[in-house]
Amino acid sequence: MCTERENMEALEIDQLTKRHAALSAEADAVRKRKEDELEPRIQVLSQTIEEATVELGQQRSLIEKLQFELTESRDRMARLTESRAALDEELASLTSKHHKTKLDPDKNRKQADIVQIAAHNLE
Secondary structure, three states, rough: OOOOOHHHHHHHHHHHHHHHHHHHHHHHHHHHHHHHHHHHHHHHHHHHHHHHHHHHHHHHHHHHHHHHHHHHHHHHHHHHHHHHHHHHHHHHHHHHHHHHHHHHHHHHHHHHHHHHHHHHHHH
């Protein structure tokens, strides 16, 4: 025998179950609508991230290339500076020889001309 109280509780449980189902369906519908609204933005952001990642890779490659070129340029500059110092020494030596041979032009005229031409070519 079902009492009136049991009938009332069963009815209340039935109503709560229906209300729960309705709220769950509404929540699912809202979630689906929000997902649909946000999907285009998510796709745009994903594409932007992919493009930024590609560009970042290109920029890193360019930086590595420029760093390598900078190192090569510094090395070349160091070699050229050393070469310039050696040429300056040689020029000073030839200039000194030129001045010594100029002191006695008749005796060393031919040798002075050769040294002068060599010094001029080094400049």
